[in-house]
Amino acid sequence: MVVTWLIALLACLAIISSGWIARTIIPPADPPFPGPDPGIVLMTRVAMGMQEMGLPATTGFDLRAIERELTPLDELRDAPESRQRTGDLAAHLRLAIILAEFGDADAARGTIETIASFDELPEPIAEDVATLHRFYIVGDRDTPFESGFRERHGWFAELAATYQIDRADSAERAAILDDAVRRVVALFVFGGGFIIASLAALVLFIIAIVLLFGRQIRMRHRIPSDEPGIVNIAALETFTLFVVAFAIIKFASSLLENANLSEGTLALAGIALLGAQWALALLVLWPLLRGVPLRHYTNALGVPRLLHIPREIFAGIAGYFALLPIVVLGFFITLGLTAIFDAQPSHPIQDEMAAGADPLMWLLIFSLAVIWAPFVEEAIFRGFLYHHCRRFVGIILSALVTGFLFAAIHPQGWTFVPVLMALGINFAILRAWRGTLVAPITAHALHNGAILTLAFFLIA
Numbered sequence: 093m094v095v096t097w098l099i100a101l102l103a104c105l106a107i108i109s110s111g112w113i114a115r116t117i118i119p120p121a122d123p124p125f126p127g128p129d130p131g132i133v134l135m136t137r138v139a140m141g142m143q144e145m146g147l148p149a150t151t152g153f154d155l156r157a158i159e160r161e162l163t164p165l166d167e168l169r170d171a172p173e174s175r176q177r178t179g180d181l182a183a184h185l186r187l188a189i190i191l192a193e194f195g196d197a198d199a200a201r202g203t204i205e206t207i208a209s210f211d212e213l214p215e216p217i218a219e220d221v222a223t224l225h226r227f228y229i230v231g232d233r234d235t236p237f238e239s240g241f242r243e244r245h246g247w248f249a250e251l252a253a254t255y256q257i258d259r260a261d262s263a264e265r266a267a268i269l270d271d272a273v274r275r276v277v278a279l280f281v282f283g284g285g286f287i288i289a290s291l292a293a294l295v296l297f298i299i300a301i302v303l304l305f306g307r308q309i310r311m312r313h314r315i316p317s318d319e320p321g322i323v324n325i326a327a328l329e330t331f332t333l334f335v336v337a338f339a340i341i342k343f344a345s346s347l348l349e350n351a352n353l354s355e356g357t358l359a360l361a362g363i364a365l366l367g368a369q370w371a372l373a374l375l376v377l378w379p380l381l382r383g384v385p386l387r388h389y390t391n392a393l394g395v396p397r398l399l400h401i402p403r404e405i406f407a408g409i410a411g412y413f414a415l416l417p418i419v420v421l422g423f424f425i426t427l428g429l430t431a432i433f434d435a436q437p438s439h440p441i442q443d444e445m446a447a448g449a450d451p452l453m454w455l456l457i458f459s460l461a462v463i464w465a466p467f468v469e470e471a472i473f474r475g476f477l478y479h480h481c482r483r484f485v486g487i488i489l490s491a492l493v494t495g496f497l498f499a500a501i502h503p504q505g506w507t508f509v510p511v512l513m514a515l516g517i518n519f520a521i522l523r524a525w526r527g528t529l530v531a532p533i534t535a536h537a538l539h540n541g542a543i544l545t546l547a548f549f550l551i552a
Contacts, residue, residue, distance in 0.1 A: 093328060096325075096328050096329060096332050099336065100328070100331055100332040100336075103332065103335040103339045104497060104501055106339040107338060107339045107342050107500075108501070110342040110345075111346045114343060114346030114347045114349070115350060117347065118347055125178070125182070125244045126175065126178060126179030126183075127244075127246060128245065128246050132158060132190075133246075133247050133248075134275070134550060136193075137247075137271065137275050139194070141269075141272035141275055141276035141277075155190060158190075162180055162183050165207065168180055168210075169211075173214065177214075181207060181214070182244070184203055185204070185217070185245070186248045187203065188200040188201075188203040188224065189245075189248050189252045189255075192252075193255065201228055204221060204225055204229060205225075205229070207221050208221045208225055216244060219238070219240065220241055223237060233255075236253075237249055250268060251268060254268060274549065275550055278546070282549075289416070290416070290420075293415075293416035294417065296413050297416070297417045299414070300414045300415075311487065311524045311525055311527075312525065312526055312528075313478075313482065313523060313525075314391075315483060316388070316391065319388050319392075320384075320385070320388065322379075323379065323388045323389075323392050326379035326382040326476075327392055327476035327479050327480040328477070328480045329378060329379075330375055330378045330379060331472055331473075331477040331480070333375050334472045335501065337368075337372055337375070338369075341365055341368050341369055344365060345365055348361050348362070348365070369460070373464070373468050373471075376393065376471045379393075379476070391479075393471060393475045393479075394475050394479075394528040396529070396530050400528070401530055404526055404530030404531050404534070405530060405534045407525075407526055407530075407534075408532065408535045409534060409535070411518075411521070411522045411525065411531055412522075412535035412538050418514045418518055419515055419518065422513060422514030423510075425510035426508055430507045435505060454548070462537050462540050462541045462544070463537075465536065466532075466534075467533060470519065470536055473494050473497070473498045473516065473520075474523040474532045475523075477494050478494050478520055481494060487520075487521070487524045491516075491521055492513075495513040495516030495517040496516070497516075498512065498515075499512035499515075499516055518535065519536060520532070522535055
């Protein structure tokens, strides 16, 4: 069993470091041109939407704060040529577009003229400066932007092309403004929902604490006295097989991202990896192959009685909100770590969202997050691994162990471990409370579904 644990922990470490190892083997090629910051794109859209709705456009949107985050132009003038310098210059040009949009055309022109005065500029930047100089300073609005400018600056090129055009005179302008308004409405709806959910969570959390200390909450997860030892062994083996297989898939996926392959080959490889990830669900059958009796298998996994499923779903929803304060605590710890270490946590699907994923890609993302992750991850972590840990330690330590390992294998980065671990702990508490997996599966699906829906309306 010690060897099995060692293999499992090494596999978790391999998952965490798979991206770094893949980049060492196949160094990723730099994108041809540094793209826009999705965060600034979102802030600009929200500010435009608020302005269109008659609200203060600059609420929470400090243009000068964005400028302060950039390398000053005086330093960039004589800086050696590098991709970083190109990216900083491109960011200043995009800021000029934002400044012009929000009424500070003089500052926008000043930025463009300053960059135009540089003795040496990368060729794409020189072309973009000439384009913006002609557009904002000379006043030539009839010459359309070149395709290269649009490719390099994406949404900012679309915004610049509709500068000072009334929405009634341009379908493109109307589309940009309508899209901005939709994002503000989504932000208000989710913000209001979050406030209501937070109040409900606080009430439910207090009720849960009172009931817990009053010994009116009974933990239903049990390890039968007649449970054979093979159950404990097979449960740990199932977790180990999962993390080993997941490490292989993650490593192959990281290599694929850096490989210089044709689009057709990449698509086929991506489909194969996606199929392999779904196939991991079959690993939950491993204990049966190892000879675990069906009665003990269903108890270890947390299979409910069919008639109890509706009740357990309701318990999962109530439990998710009741335990939400623990997630909020983890979130603030993550915020603190991110600020202290100036980290930039991200998830791979953010790039797909920001790039404008097609409906099929969105369907795949939602299916993985709302179906695969809740069912498979809960079966592995809160099913077999939690049951295995409870043979040796109590509920709290079992929740901490499973929560930490659950957080560690996620791709958001180490600063996100506190909030992800808090989620994992909550799911383990739900397993301990209800005895089956329905409640943690429900809570997991609810959380992922809410986050993805918000991302769909704000980022996509």
